[in-house]
Amino acid sequence: xxxxxxxxxxxxxxxxxxxxxxxxxxxxxxxxxxxxxxxxxxxxxxxxxxxxxxxxxxxxxxxxxxxxxxxxxxxxxxxxxxxxxxxxxxxxxxxxxxxxxxxxxxxxxxxxxxxxxxxxxxxxxxxxxxxxxxxxxxxxxxxxxxxxxxxxxxxxxxxxxxxxxxxxxxxxxxxxxxxxxxxxxxxxxxxxxxxxxxxxxxxxxxxxxxxxxxxxxxxxxxxxxxxxxxxxxxxxxxxxxxxxxxxxxxxxxxxxxxxxxxxxxxxxxxxxxxxxxxxxxxxxxxxxxxxxxxxxxxxxxxxxxxxxxxxxxxxxxxxxxxxxxxx
Numbered sequence: 001x002x003x004x005x006x007x008x009x010x011x012x013x014x015x016x017x018x019x020x021x022x023x024x025x026x027x028x029x030x031x032x033x034x035x036x037x038x039x040x041x042x043x044x045x046x047x048x049x050x051x052x053x054x055x056x057x058x059x060x061x062x063x064x065x066x067x068x069x070x071x072x073x074x075x076x077x078x079x080x081x082x083x084x085x086x087x088x089x090x091x092x093x094x095x096x097x098x099x100x101x102x103x104x105x106x107x108x109x110x111x112x113x114x115x116x117x118x119x120x121x122x123x124x125x126x127x128x129x130x131x132x133x134x135x136x137x138x139x140x141x142x143x144x145x146x147x148x149x150x151x152x153x154x155x156x157x158x159x160x161x162x163x164x165x166x167x168x169x170x171x172x173x174x175x176x177x178x179x180x181x182x183x184x185x186x187x188x189x190x191x192x193x194x195x196x197x198x199x200x201x202x203x204x205x206x207x208x209x210x211x212x213x214x215x216x217x218x219x220x221x222x223x224x225x226x227x228x229x230x231x232x233x234x235x236x237x238x239x240x241x242x243x244x245x246x247x248x249x250x251x252x253x254x255x256x257x258x259x260x261x262x263x264x265x266x267x268x269x270x271x272x273x274x275x276x277x278x279x280x281x282x283x284x285x286x287x288x289x290x291x292x293x294x295x296x297x298x299x300x301x302x303x304x305x306x307x308x309x310x311x312x313x314x315x316x317x318x319x320x321x322x323x324x325x326x327x
Contacts, residue, residue, distance in 0.1 A: 001160055001305055004180075004298040007323045009205045011252075011298075012291030017181040020295075021157045022191030024181040025229040027051040027270050030193065031152030032163030032177070033144045040134035040310035045100070046163035046177055047148040048089040048193060048227050050268050056108050056117060059084040061236045062268040064123075065243035067250070071223050071262020072097050075123035083236025085268050088149050090124045091164035091195045091225050093133060096140035100124035103145020125264055127197035127223040129167030132309030157193065160303030164195045167309055169222070170301055171202035171254065172211035174315035178300025182288035186281075188232035190288040192246055196300040198222035198263065200256040204298060204323060208254075212316045221260030224250055226296075228267035228289055235276045243267035245286045249293035 004010065005020065017024025029049040035041050050060045062085035064076040074097055079085055087108055090100040104122035108114055129135060148163070157179045159165075165176030175196035183189050199220040202209040226246035234242070243265030250263060257263060277285075302323070307315040 001303045002320050004295050004302055007302065007320065009298060009323065011294045012287065014182040014184065014288055014291060017183055017189050017191065019156050020181055021179040022181065022193040022227065022229050023154045023157055025189050025191045025231050025270060028191065028229045029152035029154055030157045031148040032158060033148045034162045034166050035139055036166065041137060041139045042133040042167035042307055042309040043093045043129050043140060044163045044166040045140060045144050045148040046091040046195065047152055049149065049152045050085065050229065050270055054111050054113050055088065056086045056111065056120065057113055059086045060268045060270060061239060063236050063240035063243050065240050065247055065265040067247035067263035067265065068257050068261050070260050071126065071264060073125045073264050074101055075121045078121040079123060085123055087120060087122045089227055089266055090145055092126055092140055093135055094126045094128040095135050095138050097124050097126050099140045099142050100145055102142040103149060106142060107146055107149045125225040125266065127168055127195055127225060129197065131169055132307055132313055132315050133167035134310040159299050161305045161307050165300060167307065168195065168197035169315050170196040171199055173301060174304040174307055174317050176300045176304040178296040178303065180292040180295035180299060182292045184284040184288050186284065188230060188285060190228065190230045190285055190292055192289060192292040192296045193227045194293065194296040194300050195225040196297055198224045198255055198261050199258065200254040203254040220256045220258035223262035226265045226293055228265060230269050230285065231271055232269060232285055233271035233273045233276050234269050238277065238282055239267040239269060241282065242285060242289050245289040246293040249290045252294045253297050
């Protein structure tokens with residue numbers, strides 16, 4: 001396992017943050033729970049907290065962008081209506097969205113200061129890991145979601161076959177969780193975290209990559225969740241445009257955005273200043289998100305390890321030596 005930059009692949013010209021991760025945006029925390037067993041379970045939970053405080057009482061501006069809506073993203077309509085996010089963003093598998101909601105709601109209700117809260121808008125996204133994971137067993141529990149939220153930390157983020165990416169496939173190869181960040185010339189940071197489980201014709205840094213020779217032809221269907229964080233002072237409308245750029249970056253990697261693909265971008269800002277950037281000032285952030293999302297997708301593939309899952313099906317890791325730029 002590796003990261004794109006360790007192989008000499010670094011999209012764009014902007015610098016990364018110190019961890020090259022979504023957690024380079026100040027205050028952002030990521031927690032993950034990985035579930036693996038010999039009876040075909042390969043799934044988990046990834047939780048992103050925009051800040052370490054009481055998120056319900058201290059909401060962040062946020063937005064959701066729907067690239068292709070063949071998916072289940074709970075809580076998106078209220079985010080679109082009000083332009084705020086009030087719970088951790090939870091990622092899991094398709095049949096565990098309900099447990100994601102339960103965990104986010106329980107965490108919110110038990111938080112000091114929320115004793116009178118009677119309505120919570122949990123934001124939960126998913127991809128379908130049913131090829132490698134015995135998804136019908138529904139092994140994700142509310143306790144796993146709570147564990148991911150409660151143990152979320154800043155700093156480096158584990159990538160590949162972990163958390164909500166444990167059982168995912170991407171272009172026929174093993175996909176997973178990936179992350180990256182960029183810093184604009186004005187000093188704003190944008191970070192992206194991806195859960196990759198989609199298809200098309202894979203390209204790495206513009207070079208076509210064939211599917212595993214011993215695998216079934218990869219389906220164009222599947223899904224991808226992309227979460228964008230920034231410290232730039234931007235409006236909810238601008239955040240929707242940033243979330244869209246994350247989804248657009250999938251095209252650089254060969255996505256065909258098929259009918260059966262659920263492709264969603266979620267974006268939020270941790271900025272506390274009342275002024276917002278004007279539309280003319282957003283272009284550097286668009287560039288930052290596009291490049292960070294592309295690299296996050298590569299990291300999800302390069303960091304992934306081979307997984308033998310449900311009914312002996314294999315999600316094979318990319319052969320890293322084939323991509324080294326220093327050979």
